[in-house]
Amino acid sequence: MERRVIELDQGWEYMQKGITKLRRILDxxxxxxxxxxxxxxxYTTIYNMCTQKPPHDYSQQLYDKYREAFEEYIRSAVMPSLREKHDEFMLRELVKRWxxxxxxxxxxSRFFNYLDRYFIVRRSLPSLNEVGLVCFRDQVYKEVNDKARDAVIALIDKEREGEQIDRALLKNVVDIFVAIGMGQMESYEKDFEASMxxxxxxxxxxxxxxxxxxxSCPDYMLKAEECLKRERDRVSKYLHSSSEQKLVEKVQHELLVVYATQLLEKEHSGCRALLQDDKVEDLSRMYRLYHKIPKGLxxxxxxxxxxxxxxGTALVQQAEEATTNQAANTIAMQEQVLVRKIIELHDKYMAYVNNCFMNHSLFHKALKEAFEIFCNKVVAGSSSAELLAAFCDNILKKGGSEKLSDEAIEETLEKVVKLLAYISDKDLFAExxxxxxxxxxxxxRSAxxxxxxxxxxxxxxQCGGQFTxxxxxxxxxxxxxRDNQTSFEEYLRNNPNVTPGIDLTVTVLTTGFWPSYKSFDLNLPAEMVKCVEVFKEFYELKTKHRKLTWIYSLGTCxxxxxxxxxxxELVVSTYQAAALLLFNTADRLSYSELMTQLNVTxxxxxxxLHSLSCAKYKILNKEPNTKTISPTDTFEFNSKFTDRMRRIKIPLPPVDERKKVIEDVDKDRRYAIDAAIVRIMKSRKFLGHQQLVMECVEQLGRMFKPDIKAIKKRIEDLITRDYLERDKDNPNMFRYLA
Structure with a gap:
C-alpha cells in the first residue's frame, strides 16, 4: 500500500503548531x-516529508524553514524585549533569551533530527545546532554585543570600587561571548576582552x-598585591581563564612597571629604607610582586x-680608622673583629637571599658582586687573604681569643670558606x-x-684538590x-750504649709540603752535636735515599x-740555647766573639741577643746598658736574675713574614701564568694577543686575578725562551713552537 504524500504547506502547518507550542512554553x-x-x-512528519520521492522530497525546503523559524521568533519576540531594556536589566534579558x-x-533539532543525520551530512551543510547559533549571532549578538560589553565592564568597575554585583549574571554573559565563537576565542577576545x-x-x-x-612603598605594595589577588579571583569567578595572564600583566604594568622607579626610590620607605630597617615581610612582598615581571627584579x-x-665598605673603613696609630696586638684584634662582622653581614644578607628573594640567582649574583668589592680591600696594610688566614689561625690554635664550642668552630670555618669564594687572591690566602x-x-699549638x-x-x-x-x-x-719519634725512642732503648746525652725530639718533614725555611750551619754546642749525630745514625738505618736538613730556627730547647x-727552667729557641751555653765556658763574650762562635747572620x-739582654727577661747583662744591640757590645751571664716562676719562656722578636709570603706567591704566579700561556697556545697553535690574555685571565681567575702587565711580561719571556714566536705579518699574533 502506497504512503500518502504530505504537501509542504500542509506538513509545515502541522510543524508550525509544534513550534508555537514550544514558543509559548519558553515565554x-x-x-x-x-x-x-x-x-x-x-519527528515522523519531518521524516515522511524528507523521504518522499521527488519532487515531493522537501528536505531542502524544511532545512530553510528551520532557519526561518528562528529568524522569525528573534525578530518578533527576542529583539523587541532586548531593545527596550538597558544596562543590568538588558544583561538579564540577554541571558534569559540566550x-x-x-x-x-x-x-x-530533535524534531528535525532526520535532516541532521542524512540530508545535512550528504550535502556537507552546517548542522542544525550551528544554524541556530548563527541565527542568534547574526540577529541578536551583532546588535547588542557593544551594549552588553559596556554593561559588563561598568559592573566590573563597580565591583572594583567595593559594590556588590551579581557575579553569576556576569559569568553567564561572558559565556555568551565565548559560545558565539563556536570553538574559537576570537569573538570573546575582540568584542569583549580587548575593551575590558x-x-x-x-x-x-x-x-x-x-x-x-x-x-608609602609598603602601603602601595599591599594595595597592589590585593588588587592582583582580586583580579585573579575575578577570572576564576566569571571571566574566561585565558584572560588571567593578560589581565594580571595589565594590572602589573599600571601599578608596578609604570611607577617602578618612583616606588623603589621613595625617600623614607623605598627599597633602600626597607633594607636598612630590616623590613623582611615588605621585601618578600616586593619580590613576589616583581619576580613575574620581565626584568622586574x-x-x-x-x-x-x-x-x-x-x-661592607663602612665596616672596612671603621676597622681602618680603629687601627690607625694603634699597637700591633690591638690592630690584630680589630682585624679579627672585622672578619667576624663581615661573616655576620654575610649571614644576614644570605638569609635575605634565601627567605625574602626565594634563592633567586639574580640576588645571589648581587650578593657575590657586593662582597667581592669590599672583601678585596686592604686594611691596615693587610690584604683580606691575610686577614682570613689570621682569623682561621685564631680559631684553630690553642688559647685563641675565640672561645667556641666544637659545633660553633665548624660552623664558623664553613662561613670563612664561603667568604674565601669572594677573594680574588686565593693563592695568597693559601700561602x-x-x-x-x-x-x-x-x-x-693546634687545638x-x-x-x-x-x-x-x-x-x-671550594677550591679543588690542588689548593689543599x-x-x-x-x-x-x-x-x-710522631711514628718516627716513637721508633727513635725504641732504638735508644734497644741500644743502651747509644745515648744522645739529653732528651731529644726530632720532627722529620717532607720538604715539598712545608713552607721554605732558612737553614744555616749554626755552630752547635758539643752537647747538641752529639744528639744530632745519634739521630743521623738512627735515620740512616731506616733510609739511604733521604737527606736530612736541620732547620735550627724552628727548634726549641x-x-x-x-x-x-x-x-x-728556660724555654728558648735553638739559637738562644746555643748562645747561652757558650757562657758555661766564658764569663764575658763580645758581640763579634758570639757571631764567630755561633756562625749566624x-x-x-x-x-x-735582644731577647736575652734587652727584653722582659734579662738573662745576660749588656755593656753598655742600652735598649739596642750594636757590634761593640759585650755580654755576661746575669747570675742575679730571678723570677717568681720556676719555668719561663723567652720569645724571640717576631719576624715579619708577610714580605716573604708575597714574594713566594709572586714567584708561583709567574710559573702559573707561564703554564697557562703554554697550555692555551699548545691547544690553539695560533692566537691573537687580546684573545690569549683573555683566556689566560679566565683560566687563572679561580686562584688569583692576574695582572695584565704580568701576562704581557711572561709572553715576552716565553718568546725569548722559544716557546712562542710572533707572526711575521702581524706582531699581535703568536704561534706556538712545539
Whole structure:
C-alpha cells in the first residue's frame, strides 16, 4: 500500500503548531509540555516529508524553514524585549533569551533530527545546532554585543570600587561571548576582552597616580598585591581563564612597571629604607610582586648590591680608622673583629637571599658582586687573604681569643670558606694559611686535629684538590713524624750504649709540603752535636735515599739556668740555647766573639741577643746598658736574675713574614701564568694577543686575578725562551713552537 504524500504547506502547518507550542512554553505561558506521542508525531512528519520521492522530497525546503523559524521568533519576540531594556536589566534579558534560544535549538533539532543525520551530512551543510547559533549571532549578538560589553565592564568597575554585583549574571554573559565563537576565542577576545583590558588599564592608571603620591612603598605594595589577588579571583569567578595572564600583566604594568622607579626610590620607605630597617615581610612582598615581571627584579637586585657594598665598605673603613696609630696586638684584634662582622653581614644578607628573594640567582649574583668589592680591600696594610688566614689561625690554635664550642668552630670555618669564594687572591690566602698551619703543627699549638682536617675538607670542596694538597701533606707528615719519634725512642732503648746525652725530639718533614725555611750551619754546642749525630745514625738505618736538613730556627730547647737565687727552667729557641751555653765556658763574650762562635747572620744575632739582654727577661747583662744591640757590645751571664716562676719562656722578636709570603706567591704566579700561556697556545697553535690574555685571565681567575702587565711580561719571556714566536705579518699574533 502506497504512503500518502504530505504537501509542504500542509506538513509545515502541522510543524508550525509544534513550534508555537514550544514558543509559548519558553515565554512562560500556560501550555502543557510535549508528551512522547506529540514528539514522535512531529519527528515522523519531518521524516515522511524528507523521504518522499521527488519532487515531493522537501528536505531542502524544511532545512530553510528551520532557519526561518528562528529568524522569525528573534525578530518578533527576542529583539523587541532586548531593545527596550538597558544596562543590568538588558544583561538579564540577554541571558534569559540566550538560555531560551538554546532550549529551542535543542527541541527543534530533535524534531528535525532526520535532516541532521542524512540530508545535512550528504550535502556537507552546517548542522542544525550551528544554524541556530548563527541565527542568534547574526540577529541578536551583532546588535547588542557593544551594549552588553559596556554593561559588563561598568559592573566590573563597580565591583572594583567595593559594590556588590551579581557575579553569576556576569559569568553567564561572558559565556555568551565565548559560545558565539563556536570553538574559537576570537569573538570573546575582540568584542569583549580587548575593551575590558583597556578599561582595566585606565582604571588602575587612575588609582596608581594617586596612590604613588599618598602612600608609602609598603602601603602601595599591599594595595597592589590585593588588587592582583582580586583580579585573579575575578577570572576564576566569571571571566574566561585565558584572560588571567593578560589581565594580571595589565594590572602589573599600571601599578608596578609604570611607577617602578618612583616606588623603589621613595625617600623614607623605598627599597633602600626597607633594607636598612630590616623590613623582611615588605621585601618578600616586593619580590613576589616583581619576580613575574620581565626584568622586574633587576633594579631591586641593583639596590640590594649597592646597600650591601655600602655596609661592607663602612665596616672596612671603621676597622681602618680603629687601627690607625694603634699597637700591633690591638690592630690584630680589630682585624679579627672585622672578619667576624663581615661573616655576620654575610649571614644576614644570605638569609635575605634565601627567605625574602626565594634563592633567586639574580640576588645571589648581587650578593657575590657586593662582597667581592669590599672583601678585596686592604686594611691596615693587610690584604683580606691575610686577614682570613689570621682569623682561621685564631680559631684553630690553642688559647685563641675565640672561645667556641666544637659545633660553633665548624660552623664558623664553613662561613670563612664561603667568604674565601669572594677573594680574588686565593693563592695568597693559601700561602698565609700554610705558614700559620705549619706553626700550629710544629709548635703543638693546634687545638684540634679534627678541626684542622675539617677546614681542609671544606677548602678542598671550594677550591679543588690542588689548593689543599700541600696542607694535607703537612698534616699527614706530622703523624708520620710522631711514628718516627716513637721508633727513635725504641732504638735508644734497644741500644743502651747509644745515648744522645739529653732528651731529644726530632720532627722529620717532607720538604715539598712545608713552607721554605732558612737553614744555616749554626755552630752547635758539643752537647747538641752529639744528639744530632745519634739521630743521623738512627735515620740512616731506616733510609739511604733521604737527606736530612736541620732547620735550627724552628727548634726549641728547655735548659736549666742556675742563678744565685734559684734554678729556673728556660724555654728558648735553638739559637738562644746555643748562645747561652757558650757562657758555661766564658764569663764575658763580645758581640763579634758570639757571631764567630755561633756562625749566624748579623740580623739573627741582634734578634737573639735582644731577647736575652734587652727584653722582659734579662738573662745576660749588656755593656753598655742600652735598649739596642750594636757590634761593640759585650755580654755576661746575669747570675742575679730571678723570677717568681720556676719555668719561663723567652720569645724571640717576631719576624715579619708577610714580605716573604708575597714574594713566594709572586714567584708561583709567574710559573702559573707561564703554564697557562703554554697550555692555551699548545691547544690553539695560533692566537691573537687580546684573545690569549683573555683566556689566560679566565683560566687563572679561580686562584688569583692576574695582572695584565704580568701576562704581557711572561709572553715576552716565553718568546725569548722559544716557546712562542710572533707572526711575521702581524706582531699581535703568536704561534706556538712545539
Amino acid at each position: 512562560g505561558l500556560p501550555e502543557p509540555s510535549f508528551n512522547a506521542e506529540k514528539h514522535i508525531m512531529l 538560555s531560551n534560544h538554546n532550549v529551542m535549538v535543542k527541541w527543534l 583590558l583597556s578599561d582595566t588599564g585606565a582604571y588602575y592608571s587612575r588609582k596608581a597616580s594617586n596612590w604613588i603620591l599618598e602612600d 633587576d633594579p631591586i637586585a641593583n639596590v640590594f648590591k649597592q646597600h650591601i657594598t655600602a655596609e 698565609f694559611y700554610r705558614k700559620k698551619l705549619a706553626r700550629r703543627l710544629l709548635f703543638d 684540634s686535629e679534627e678541626h684542622e682536617k675539617c677546614i681542609l675538607t671544606k677548602l678542598k670542596q 694538597s700541600k696542607m694535607e701533606g703537612m698534616v699527614t707528615d706530622l703523624t708520620l713524624a 728547655n735548659i736549666n739556668g742556675k742563678f744565685e737565687a734559684k734554678t729556673i 748579623h740580623d739573627d744575632l741582634v734578634r737573639l
